[in-house]
Amino acid sequence: MTRYGMVIDVERCTGCFNCFLACRDEHSGNDHRPVSAAQPDGHSWIKVREVERGSYPKVKVSYVPVPCLHCTDAPCMDAAIGGAIYRRADGIVIIDPDKAAGQHGIVSACPYGAVFWNAAENLPQKCSFCAHLLDDGWKEPRCVEACPVQALVFGDLDDPRSDVARLCAEKRVEALAPKPAELPPVGYLGLPKFFFAGEIVLGDKPDECPEGVTVRLRDGKQTVTAFTDNYGDFEFNGLEADAEYVLSIEQAGYKPRELRVHTGADPNVGTIVMEPAA
Numbered sequence: 001m002t003r004y005g006m007v008i009d010v011e012r013c014t015g016c017f018n019c020f021l022a023c024r025d026e027h028s029g030n031d032h033r034p035v036s037a038a039q040p041d042g043h044s045w046i047k048v049r050e051v052e053r054g055s056y057p058k059v060k061v062s063y064v065p066v067p068c069l070h071c072t073d074a075p076c077m078d079a080a081i082g083g084a085i086y087r088r089a090d091g092i093v094i095i096d097p098d099k100a101a102g103q104h105g106i107v108s109a110c111p112y113g114a115v116f117w118n119a120a121e122n123l124p125q126k127c128s129f130c131a132h133l134l135d136d137g138w139k140e141p142r143c144v145e146a147c148p149v150q151a152l153v154f155g156d157l158d159d160p161r162s163d164v165a166r167l168c169a170e171k172r173v174e175a176l177a178p179k180p181a182e183l184p185p186v187g188y189l190g191l192p193k194f195f196f197a198g199e200i201v202l203g204d205k206p207d208e209c210p211e212g213v214t215v216r217l218r219d220g221k222q223t224v225t226a227f228t229d230n231y232g233d234f235e236f237n238g239l240e241a242d243a244e245y246v247l248s249i250e251q252a253g254y255k256p257r258e259l260r261v262h263t264g265a266d267p268n269v270g271t272i273v274m275e276p277a278a
């Protein structure tokens with residue numbers, strides 16, 4: 001039996017909103033009962049969140065598309081009354097547009113903000129993975145088809161030959177926060193993590209950008225090495241939140257430097273000046 005899932009590669013996503021527009025094109029004004037009622041203006045059944053990190057000039061922007069995750073243990077189903085939300089045999093979580101009328105509590109029950117309220121119809125609504133198309137023989141929802149950079153990978157999680165199953169087997173797929181006990185059928189690659197960035201200046205050559213200076217970052221478990229680029233800049237990405245690190249810088253002919261840094265935020269450690277060895 002097919003079990004549908006999706007892997008969203010955040011590092012590929014450019015924030016173009018094609019997925020959102022394809023979703024609107026498919027659902028706006030189009031009633032696909034029994035799996036979804038027509039989508040009104042103002043709904044984002046796949047919402048592209050913009051996540052900005054760091055501080056000027058060391059800033060990173062990531063785009064995180066968030067549809068319904070079709071959670072394995074779905075809080076929305078617990079909040080629904082009278083079977084208004086159910087899971088199909090293929091894993092898709094459906095809001096029944098007839099039974100869900102008036103159940104506003106379903107909107108706040110979703111921890112991912114994936115359910116939207118249709119005031120005119122008095123109805124909670126969300127992504128159905130375009131179940132009406134899959135039932136018609138389509139291989140993927142409209143959002144997946146519309147993505148120009150293949151940031152959305154869709155398929156059968158139980159088919160080891162599918163791209164989505166292969167990605168999940170690599171064990172790099174993560175759940176969106178708040179992380180549930182079990183990875184939902186929609187998982188993520190490259191979710192934004194903390195980073196450290198800074199710049200090295202040689203005290204006796206302040207007008208030059210030193211390329212290739214060795215910068216090491218270590219915690220109690222491991223050491224990661226980076227080298228400055230041709231602007232003298234360095235960065236370490238993918239770090240854990242609220243962790244202590246030691247940053248050490250070495251360059252032949254200069255006194256080594258060592259700094260303690262903490263990922264309470266994304267620290268820009270600024271300019272680190274290396275003084276010549278005596």
Ligand code: SF4
Nearest residue numbers: 068069070071076110
């Ligand atoms: S993401 Fe929200 S709406 Fe979708 S299954 Fe999970 S709890 Fe329900």
Ligand code: SF4
Nearest residue numbers: 013014016017019147
């Ligand atoms: S279409 Fe693809 S690249 Fe564009 S916002 Fe959606 S997931 Fe990102």
